[in-house]
Amino acid sequence: MIKVGVLGLQGAVREHVHSIEECGAEAVVIKQKEQLEDVDGLILPGGESTTMRKLIDQYDFMDSLKSFASTGKPMFGTCAGLILLAKDIVGYDEPHIGVMDVKVERNSFGRQRESFEVELDIAGVADDFTAVFIRGPHIVQVGENVEILAKHHDRIVAAREGNILGCSFHPELTDDYRMTAYFINMVKEAKEN
Template sequence: MKIGVLALQGAVTEHIKSLRQAGAEEVVAVKRKEDLADLDGLVLPGGESTTIGKLMNQYELMEPIREMAKSGTPMFGTCAGLILLANRIHGQDWAHLGVMDALVDRNSFGRQRESFETDLTIKGLEGEPYRAVFIRAPHIMEVGPGVEILSTYQNRIVAARQDNLLGTSFHPELTDDVRLHQYFVDMVRESVKLNS
């Protein structure tokens, strides 16, 4: 099982470390189109979504990643990565990958200085509440019928899943709790089993 982390911006090394702790056998940084070969799953980390989108186009990654998502490869978008997955962005008439049936509002929790941490209950995670780190976070305003809401905070959707796509408003790689990465690794494992 081989999982990639899009390495154009954001907390790439933290995601790689969390995925390894969560039991992923092989984790690689993805910077070029060739790096996508043989991947069983892909993480789209935080950062600035417009910048990441431009870089994805520049390095010819947008189309192949979109095709991977459509063909069922598990993908996990965190913060800006969630914005990249969404098919609708509030106040914007275009999307990036456009593969997840969700309307996302960018920076909906305020600027950098309004960053915060809070405890969340997340569907599918056992044990105590999950400590989530929000930094200039987006939130999901609405979802289509095929999207399962996994967590909300102040009546805003902050984690959701649509088949092979997982998205969170917050940064799971910035905590020592690897349960969400474990959830994603399990998604990848399941997908590998189904396709073998």
């Protein structure tokens, strides 16, 4: 069975676990870096990127996360998770994990009270996906090997670069598991190769 880890330091961990299980894969909440060796793919959940970075540093996760990415095992960052994966962040001198060739801008869609839902056309996933945006970032620019999967008002909100997937919204906060299923399929393909 495919095992997908969810970084369990902060954020919407339980919701991601539920969506993974609904897709027929095994979910593992990752609270220690050694657990990364046991999973086939990893989700970095939404939450607060600055807090998540502090916890990644506190629990000595950074090198293990970079190493995980270098193995070619798929990673999926949602909202704050996308910020962690990005190689470039507007207003910051250096990235966090920095493995996806995108530049992101934090809090692009307003404050918490300005959260909203919108139907998106996501390439390879769905043409009617209800996306929940909560203080989400957006992708300002992409590298040449990055495939843009979705836009909202001309802002890039989902993209993929090889085994790395990122989105600005929270797919785990709906009962639509197609985005998670898309990632699990990436994990299956990577495991077979």
